Amino acid sequence: MKKVYSLIFLLLFTGAAFAQKQGIEQAYVDRLIKTLSADDMQGRKTFEPSSEKAADFIAKEFKAIGLKTLPGLSGYKQTFTVNRIKPGTPEVKINDQAVDPGKVFIITDQPGLQWQKSGGAAIDVVSIGAQDSYSQKMGELMKAHKNTLVLINPAHQDIFTKYRNYFGKGNTSLASTAAEQGSLVVVLHETAEPASYQVKVTNQVQTSQISNVVGIIPGKKQKDEKVVFSAHYDHIGILKPVDGDSIANGADDDASGTTAVITLAKHFKKQKAPARSLIFVAFTAEEIGGYGSQYFSKQLDPEKVVAMFNIEMIGKPSKFGKNTAWITGYEKSDFGKILQKNLDGTQFTFHADPYPDQDLFYRSDNATLARLGVPAHSISTDEIDIDKRYHSVDDEYDSLDIANMTQVIRAIAQSASSIVAGKDTPSRVNAAALR
Incomplete structure (x- = not known):
């Protein structure tokens, strides 16, 4: 019986120490995602004023954290032009x-x-x-x-x-x-x-400007090497009403990932200066073709990007249970193995993508940089095969498990530690083998 009590105590102590070490507060996470998924954000659809409102909120948070702006930009918005074709x-x-x-x-x-x-x-x-x-x-x-x-x-x-x-x-x-x-x-x-x-x-061609939101923490010893933490802040806007509700709030997709990026920025800013430069980016236009990540990737030398942590839908526990997440393209580099090594001694585990038939490695913003050889992977907990709230008006704040989501963010922070510190470098993705 003493052994059982000892084991329980060890697990509880380990979990508490894990949370304390990361300094990532659930209340902060809760405030961010509640704001991003609120009705007044109107579903954050690209080209709509609600998308600009979300971008302004993220930029304000980056400023409060004290992130630097990208060289050449006067603020946190990375604005670019797209052509919209009406055939x-x-x-x-x-x-x-x-x-x-x-x-x-x-x-x-x-x-x-x-x-x-x-x-x-x-x-x-x-x-x-x-x-x-x-x-x-x-x-x-x-x-x-x-x-x-x-x-x-x-x-x-x-x-x-x-x-x-x-x-x-x-x-x-x-x-x-x-x-x-x-x-x-x-x-x-x-x-x-x-x-x-x-x-x-x-055809009719309409030119529009849209924006990613980007902030950086410059590195010290290996400042030319970049580690990217990303998510997309756009969603699908207003839909046909269901029981009087027409706003697709996108709480899990992907206010949860955007919340994680902001929270990780705050966490790493409080740590000692990283060896490698850290880039925190909230992408626009993922839902309509990944144009934010496409533009972003053209502004970087992919050979200098060491890893990309793309965070996509972490608002609910995964099929593996609480304190777990899965990684797309797990077999394409040793990114996942490095992350799990850094979590030794915790209760948290990463798994390979359990939904290979869903083609998820190619369906998020990681794919653009992965095709350039970057070990760029998405981290998620979504049960995509049975998620009936996905792309619907039911993807709301009250459907999320904020406590578990906070643990996922803490795990990402700790799992990235050796990469951020310049001690581990994930193997490159074989871009020639990607479709």
Whole structure:
């Protein structure tokens, strides 16, 4: 019996010491997430005033903490320009036969297109046959950034319709990369190799400015090496009312991650100066394509980024129970093993992503830097396979477990300690192996 009491005492003491050592207060966490997920934030949708309101709040917190601004910026907002494309009605002919506009969608950042088989811009023609993987082929074409006419076999009509419903609403692109982007004209058509084709469309282009929020703690001994702590502060705004509620508050997605980033900034600012420089960033526009992280990544030398802790939905306990979290792409570097080593002697454990079929490594802001070789991983606790509150009006503050969330943040702080101190360097991600 004495052994049992001793074990209980050890566990309780270890947990208390863990919390005390980190100096991360639950009341502070609670205040931040309650503010970010409040109704007056109106769901923090990109391009809406509510998004700007959230950015202002985060910047104010960074200033209160005493973070430095990025070199070249006058404040904490990293503002950049995007083009928002509202597509016109496409006019497409294949072998001189007009195609129903309902069987066409276009992915472009150009104000207009005018293609034909003879002359003009160099256009590739690619067919996706009945036996081909539609998603794989489209993914490859979207990454290739070439002007391409894509002919889809009608066997793929269902998934074609889903893509058309999404891209038919328009798309967004970084204005700074407009010259790098190719256009895809995607047509549901049996012909695989047309003798002739014509494409004509005129689009409306609206230029908008949006902002990441970024603060830094400069390093000392290895100041040119960067460790990034990130989350996205945007969400999806106002939805169709459900029982009188229309605000998708995004408490877990991802006010929880943004709260963690601010809290970690405060924690590390109170410590002695880190060996490596620490960057704390709240991304915009994750929900509409990850444009905030795309722009951010272009401002850094990826070879100088040692690790990225991207924090995505930590507001509720994971499937593994309290005091646990999981890491996307666990097998792609030794990032997770280093984090767990730094938690030896605590009750907290990190696990590999239990939802590989959900493709989560590629669905958050870590993916942009990971594709550049950075050991960039997302940390989460969400039970995404059964989370009925995800992207709904029910993702509210009162659905969260703030105590467990605070423990997750404490664990991230301690697990990062050897990387921040310059003692451990995670292995690089094999970017060539990523899709």
